[in-house]
Each structure stands twice: as structure tokens, then as C-alpha cells.
Amino acid sequence: MAYVATRGGERAIEQAERLFRAEMGEITEARVAEIKAAMPYLIDRVMGEASLYDEDLAALALAQTGGELFEAVLVLRAWRTTQPRLQVADPITQDALFTHRRISAAFKDIPGGQVLGPTLDYSHRILATDVLNGFPFKPAEVEPAAQPAPAYQPSVAAWQADNDLVDLPPIDDTAPEDIPDVTREPLLFPAKRAHTLQSLARAETGGALALGYAAMRGYGQAHPTVNELRLAEADIMVRHPNGTAFSAGRVKVSQAEVVSKKGEKLELGFAATLGWNEVKCISAATLDLNSAGAEKGSATEEEFFIYHTEGVESSGFCIHFKLPHYVTFQSSLDAMRDAKAKAASRKEPAE
Amino acid sequence: MTAIPIPSEAERRSNQAFDALLTALSRPGSIQRLPQPGEASIIEALLDRECRVFCADPLLMPIVLATGAIVADLPAADHVFAGALQDLDVVNGLDLGSHLYPDDGATLVVRAVLGQGPKLRLTGPGIETTVEVTVGSLPEGFWDLRRQRIRYPMGFDLFLVDGDWVLGMPRSTQVEVL
Amino acid sequence: MSLATLTKNWEPMSYGFLDASAKREIRRKMLKAVAVPGCQMPYASREVPMARGWGTGGLQVSLTLMNPSKRVKVIDQGADDSVNAASIRRFLARVSGAPTTLDTLEADLIQSRHRIPEEKLREDQVLVLQVPNPEPLRPVQPNMSIARQMHADADYGRMWLQLYEQIVRSGRVMQGASYPSLVNGRHVMTPSPIPRWDVPKLHMAKHLTILSAGREKRIHAVPPFTRVEPLVFDDVPYKVEDHGGLTCNRSGAKGFFMNEIPQDDGSSTYEISDSEFGVKTIKQAEGERVEFGETWYTDGEMPS
Known part of the structure; x- marks a missing residue:
């Protein structure tokens, strides 16, 4: 029997990614536009954390990652890495x-x-459940101030x-x-x-x-x-x-x-x-x-x-603990078992 | 993303130059080959606007400036292109970094003649036992001054360039003039 | 000067993903890391299309060194087929067009997490180790600025004290992997979370090792023929994992670092951790012609 898993790893990661993406389905320009229009504050948060100001890219990142914020920020930062620095803007007061x-x-x-x-500071935080029953929520019109x-x-x-x-x-x-x-x-x-x-x-x-x-x-x-x-x-x-x-x-x-x-x-x-x-x-x-x-x-x-x-x-370090650590674990086990054996052999002569 | 990425000429040169520099510094005394004669490929591989450079060779200056590197006084320079050394002033003025940040110690690139001149015996990391090299056209007292100035881990790292040959000497190398 | 000298042709992505300035910074830091073996050199560490903690430090070094004729091998826990190794290998190949291999002997560049292959690396090979935590002093001093000062002062007293306390309490040093080691007699470094079994492979090795922590933004190096001495007391010698007598259940290879596989009946079997070495051993047993390199360990012992 030979090791057959060599290509197995590659297939597994590919299929796992497909499973994740299957849930979100096709990503279209329209979807990206909808995210951008519907969630400006989420877009802002992602752009700030990514330190990359582009609402379309931020919306695309959210669409592509299914709203997994850490992933969205990472994909934007990685894209940012590849961009040349053309200009530095003037400071602003x-x-x-x-x-x-x-x-x-x-x-x-x-x-x-x-x-x-x-x-939203002074709004009453009431969920507009009517929307789910077919009654769209239409925000009241803003009345411009006289001055x-x-x-x-x-x-x-x-x-x-x-x-x-x-x-x-x-x-x-x-x-x-x-x-x-x-x-x-x-x-x-x-x-x-x-x-x-x-x-x-x-x-x-x-x-x-x-x-x-x-x-x-x-x-x-x-x-x-x-x-x-x-x-x-x-x-x-x-x-x-x-x-x-x-x-x-x-x-x-x-x-x-x-x-x-x-x-x-x-x-x-x-x-x-x-x-x-x-x-x-x-x-x-x-x-x-x-x-x-x-x-x-x-x-x-x-x-x-x-x-x-x-x-x-x-977040990267946190999720990295999902990676196999069996080599380090084995190394610790070895030290523990050896210490245990030493402790046991120290006790024996006393008995 | 393209199907098969192909490095540009500049990328290929820099990659090759850095391979030579990394190997030269990892194996002091060994002679490595740069992609082209002279310092140009070293400059291209290492320098950009994040660097402070002292350049004593007017012929190299345009190449240095093209990288966007900041031209600096010798003590403030992290990279020093000294050309052919006339005296020891450059060695005296180099930034050696600090115990806290040894990486601030300068990289010195000097033109020399490799394969003739005084014989040196090198020991230290990268060398199994000892290695002997001959390096010519450096001013009298260069190696003595180098030894006096390096306070490991503070110090400077040296590349000697002769045509397309490069020889590296990190601060960890001990040099004995035979 | 013409416009052409100031511009370059548009590319959808830089060769090897990283842009030229990122590569130059890593190059400069690699040189300094080699110049002061074992000393952690800070670098900016760009974000790459992989999560921090998943080998981004090793990846940036590999991407900087790659060219279309460098053959790359990637392992995780000793295995080429580990999912993250497969992912990194695929990425490296995709952005650099470099050929890949599973065989240690064929590789020019080996990126690894937590292991050094069992076959000796040669002068022409470079080993890139992924490093989660570059600071060996972290267990005794979590603050990086203070730890840096301790390195500057070669103040390793607390490190020694910690080892001493372990010996008093448990009769041995309890450090598993990442065994702190003195490099070139000056800097204490972490060899990354390789098992104790692998640390002696760094001592006076023929190859260059570069250790890079992407999240923590530090690079250190062990040049060839550099002293790497695990911190030990004269009367309590360094001890590698007791694997020298174990045999791989699948390949029959004996005397190498093993993975322990728990069994239903409460016992354990073992499989060789260096997966490709296992594959070669199996192929040989099946009558295939296989080339083996010299190994660091012979009959489960490291010749001194």
C-alpha cells in the first residue's frame, strides 16, 4: 500500500472552498451594487480596517466572502499590497x-x-418586522433646515x-x-x-x-x-x-x-x-x-x-490553531511521558 | 491573473543579483556572479525610496537616484557605495547600528580586485573551518580598521565587487591578514 | 530622461505576487539576518492572499527568492499532502511558474512548517521555516520592546532560570518543540516549532535556513556552518524525542521522527512524519528504483 493522500490534500481544499462558495452562488455586478447601496456603514467599516478606500471593491470583498468580515478585510489588504503607490495626497486639517x-x-x-x-443615536431600536410580511419600510423624507x-x-x-x-x-x-x-x-x-x-x-x-x-x-x-x-x-x-x-x-x-x-x-x-x-x-x-x-x-x-x-x-493567528499541530504536540507528549517515567523511577526506591 | 507568470527583465536581474548577494554573504569568501558587471544590479535589487544612500562614485549616482533612494550623509546612510576606496574615511564614518537594532548597521559596497593582492584567512558563520581569499586594491589598514570598528552584533556588512564577481563579508566574519 | 524610463508595462499582478518594493525590503532584511545569525530583524511584512499565521512570513521569503527555474517543495508537519502545504505549494507555483516537487533531493527551495526533512540538505538548497512566534523570550517576557532590550544586553538569565525550574520540578526540561537555541554564541533564537529532533540539523549545516514570521514581522536566519546550540546545562544533556527505536507502520522506515496514531485498543502505532521519505521507502520495498539522500540520523542516532 502506498501513500495515496498526496493529491488528496489538494482535492480536499478545492472542494472545501467550493462548498463555501456554493452557498453564496453567483456573484454579479448587481449584487455588489446592492451591497454597496444597502450597507454603507458596513462598507465603511471594512474600508477603514482594510485601509483601502474603494466602495466597489469593499462591496465585492463582502460579496465574495459572504460577509465574513475578517476575510473581507484580508482580501482587500492583500489586493492593496499589489497596488503601486502613485501619489501621496496633501495633508488636510x-x-x-x-x-x-x-x-x-x-x-x-x-x-x-x-x-x-x-x-441612529436617538432612534428607537425597533425591528421593522412588517417588512417580512410584505410591507416595505419606506424612510420618511428628510426636511431641509431653513438655514x-x-x-x-x-x-x-x-x-x-x-x-x-x-x-x-x-x-x-x-x-x-x-x-x-x-x-x-x-x-x-x-x-x-x-x-x-x-x-x-x-x-x-x-x-x-x-x-x-x-x-x-x-x-x-x-x-x-x-x-x-x-x-x-x-x-x-x-x-x-x-x-x-x-x-x-x-x-x-x-x-x-x-x-x-x-x-x-x-x-x-x-x-x-x-x-x-x-x-x-x-x-x-x-x-x-x-x-x-x-x-x-x-x-x-x-x-x-x-x-x-x-x-x-x-484573526489569522486565531484561526491558524485549526491547522494541524501534531508534530509540536508529539514533542510535548514525549517530554511529558519522559518526566512521568522519571518521577515514577524516583518514587520506586523509596517503597 | 495570467496563465504562466513570466518575470520581467528587471525582475530576473534583481532576483539573480540577490541570489548572488545572499549566497555571498552566507558563504563568506566564496565568489558569486552578478547578472552584469558593476554595482548596478545590486542597486536595483536592494534600493528604493525607503533607503538612505551614500554614494561616492559619481558614475553610480544616476542609478542610485533612479531608485528614489534618499541621498544621505555617510553616518546616516544604510547603504554605502564607495566605488574604489582611496582612503579609510568611509570605513570610519559608517553607521554600525546599535545593540538594540543591529540591522541599522550599514551595507558597504566597495570595488576591489579579487584573486590577487594580500591573502586573507576568514573564519566565522558560513565557513566550515577556514577559507583563504586574496583581495587587492584596498587601502592599507582596511582590515585592521574593520576589526576595530565592528563590535558584534554592531557592525557593517561588506560586498567586494570586481566586474561581475561579488564576495561578501558579513560583520560576523573574522579576517586575518596573512 | 524619458517617460519610458519612469514607467513600466502594465501587469495584472507583479511576478511572484509581491511588488518590487516589498521584495527589496525583504531582501535587505534577509541580508541583515544572515549577517547577524539568530538576531530577529524587523520588516514591514506585506499582506498576502493567505491568513496571518498560515505561513505568510515564509511565503514572503519564498516569493522573493522564487524564479521560474527554482524547484519548490512545501511541507507542513513533515507532509507534502497536508492541506495547508498543498495550498501554499499551489500558490507559489501559480504566481511564479516555478516547478514543484515532493522529493527533498530535487528541491532548490523548501518551505516548511514545523519540520526539517530527514534527508540532509545540501549547500545549494535553501530552507525557509514558517515561524508563528519569533521571540524565544516570550514565555518569560511577553512585551516585545523589553524582550528586544534583553537580546541587546544578551540578558538570558530568566530564560535559564525557567529551564532550571523545569528541571527541579520535573527532572527535565519540559520544552517540547521550539527549543531555544544559542546561535553563533550570541543570540538566543527560536528554531520555530520544529521538534527537538530537528534542532541539531541546524547546527553547522551545509544549507542556509531563513526563518520568517509574517504576523510578528520578524526575520532571522541560520547561515551554513553556524553554531546552533540548544540551551542546556552541562549535567542535563539535550534530549531529542525518544523516536530512534520506532518503526513506521506503513513504510517500515525506522529511526526517524514519527507521528503517533492512537488505536481503538488503547495502543499506538507510528507513521513516519517525513511523508515523502515514507513514500520512497514504500516504493523501494515494492521494487522501484528510488534515490535516497544521506540522512541526518543513522539508526535513530545523530552522529556527533
């Missing part, structure tokens, strides 16, 4: 963002006003800085193409500021929430107040080789500033990501707020939260 929603919990009102924008809020809003932290309540970080005038990029160079600690912010922007939402929540509950030194939460669109300004600056389009971004009292000043935590994802930004900003001086190995320490909120790495 908060007051240059086309703002849809901007709220502050720190003040009743803020310069520029509280702009609620689109949110629309200005699209461009200053940052709340800027006002606080003017009033000597907070020290803003010094302006970083690193040339755009010199900004460190964690996908092109190793992440080392203490992390470069750009690496920290980029890692938080790419963080897995649930992971950022879990650790951010731990900090909010008291496993951090600082209690966050949401200074500003903003959902906006950012202009992507790039340069033609002849020097002309032009907009390559707008991308949805979200950002959170959280503050905490430290002595006579406020301390600032910040996070931003591609797409609209409020939970992630507030959680990530809370981690950022708590990271200075955090104890090594605590949930709010930079190395701890950056590594453990990296969704592609953590």
Missing part, C-alpha cells in the same frame, strides 16, 4: 473637512453649532487651545511622502506618532472597542469626554507632475477627539479612520488618550493595544 456631522459632549453649544447629521449648518467647521480643540485649556501637538511639517507608513516599514516601539495613528485607523473595530472599553471602565488612567466627533468628507488633493494641484475626489472620514483633565490643562486623545465609524474612533481616541505613561503590558499601553487590535493578524 479639520476645518477643511466637508462636515456632515459634528458633535461635542464637552459643551452645550460650540462655535459652528452642534451638527447632528445622520445618526443649513456650514459645511466647514473649526475644531473644538482649536477653541480650547485659544483659551489655554489644551496644548495642541506641535505642527508636524513632515513632507507627505516622508510620513512613516506601517505597511512599508516595520512597526517598532516606542512607535512613531504616524505609526500609532495609522495602526488605530486600521484597527479592527471590535478589538479597538474591547480595549477602549476596558480603559473607559477604569483600566485606564483617564476618563474620556468626547470633545468632538466628526463625520466628514475629505478632499484628496494630489499633484500633477507639472505641479498643478487637483482633487482626485472625496473620501468619507471620521475622527474623534477625546479629552481628560490633567492638572490645569486638558489632555487630548485622537483617532481618525477612513469611512464613518464612530465606535472605533471614540474607542481608539480613548486608547490614545490613555497611552502616555501607561504601564507596560496594560491594555492602554501602546504596544499592547496596537498589536492586539490588528484584526488581520489577530
